[in-house]
Amino acid sequence: MIPTVTGGNVSVFSLILRVVIRFAMPHPFRLLLLLGLLTLPAAAQAQYRRVSVGFYNTENLFDTVPSPFYDDREFTPDGEKRWNTERYRCKLTRIARVIDDAGFDLIALAEVENEAVVRDLVATLGDDYCYLHRTSSDSRGIDLALLYKGDKFFPAEVRLLPSGFGREWFYVRGSLIGEEVALLVAHLPSKYNSRERRARAAERLLRTADSLLQAGHNRLIVLGDFNGQLDEPPLRSLFSPRSDGSLAAGQLSDALHSTATRQGTYCWDGRWVAYDHILVSQALLSGDGLRMRRGGIFIRDYLLENPLPGQRNLPRRTFRGSRYLGGYSDHLPVFIVLERQFAHSGENPYIRNP
Numbered sequence: 001m002i003p004t005v006t007g008g009n010v011s012v013f014s015l016i017l018r019v020v021i022r023f024a025m026p027h028p029f030r031l032l033l034l035l036g037l038l039t040l041p042a043a044a045q046a047q048y049r050r051v052s053v054g055f056y057n058t059e060n061l062f063d064t065v066p067s068p069f070y071d072d073r074e075f076t077p078d079g080e081k082r083w084n085t086e087r088y089r090c091k092l093t094r095i096a097r098v099i100d101d102a103g104f105d106l107i108a109l110a111e112v113e114n115e116a117v118v119r120d121l122v123a124t125l126g127d128d129y130c131y132l133h134r135t136s137s138d139s140r141g142i143d144l145a146l147l148y149k150g151d152k153f154f155p156a157e158v159r160l161l162p163s164g165f166g167r168e169w170f171y172v173r174g175s176l177i178g179e180e181v182a183l184l185v186a187h188l189p190s191k192y193n194s195r196e197r198r199a200r201a202a203e204r205l206l207r208t209a210d211s212l213l214q215a216g217h218n219r220l221i222v223l224g225d226f227n228g229q230l231d232e233p234p235l236r237s238l239f240s241p242r243s244d245g246s247l248a249a250g251q252l253s254d255a256l257h258s259t260a261t262r263q264g265t266y267c268w269d270g271r272w273v274a275y276d277h278i279l280v281s282q283a284l285l286s287g288d289g290l291r292m293r294r295g296g297i298f299i300r301d302y303l304l305e306n307p308l309p310g311q312r313n314l315p316r317r318t319f320r321g322s323r324y325l326g327g328y329s330d331h332l333p334v335f336i337v338l339e340r341q342f343a344h345s346g347e348n349p350y351i352r353n354p
Helices: 010-024 027-038 085-102 115-124 195-214
Strands: 047-061 106-112 130-133 143-148 153-161 169-176 179-187 220-225 252-254 266-268 271-273 276-281 291-297 334-342
Touching (some): 047 179, 106 179, 106 220, 115 130, 179 195, 195 220, 276 334
Antiparallel strands (some): 130 143, 153 169, 169 179, 220 276
């Protein structure tokens, strides 16, 4: 599980040490140790809080009810996928297992059909999550959503931002363990679209992120399925990371640059590729307050299937074409861990200080 909280109770620790010194140590050493112990509370007052932020493309998390607003016949009992209640419940259980196992404090989701699906997923989870969802203009009827633990994150603003290609960006701003943070969740056009269309969407995303930073939202996290690697066309000119992770354009850095090259998040044409990304602003890499400590790809054996001998593992997905496999998703989740230090134990980590 991703660690979310660290810290200690100095007073209890000091009390235990005093008891040990009193009854277990010779008299000449007690005074010296007690004098040293008096300085321990002042030095140990600093406390840390850690939170994890993830992203997961759920691969077509649809319910079984036909929609009057878009064509989802493929995912109905009579459709091509024979998407019935049993398969829907299995899918919910699969996705819930991943989220519960990872223990993310916030997790953005892609390819959820509607709010009812998100609500069903939250009810299936073993852990306690709140959710945010807005209906997008996507022609397939797939939306973005955010699940969060209410004791870590307090949303202040939620809205869709225009993307220029129909599936809007999902923007959420709020207080994350006392620090204002903005999240921009994106699902860029797939490779079945033209290179020009994909390039325009990527450029629009970067411009939107830059506008948010210029508006004063210094702690910005951009996360989502970019349907491409950062160093390949048409993303290369905008998002290709330098050796330190900073991007070729804009004011963001690739939070996964040290891990994404070792393991992809998706298989394209039989090859592992990093399509799911988390980008962070400079304020989350240096300075005071909330800072990123690490990033990674969440991998468990049950998320992978064993292909033919001599081949690499593949994501254990729900469908391969029209063949039902009953797996989890064709993507792996990605995440970052953020940490904030508090000057003294009396500071409330969940209230933004003036």
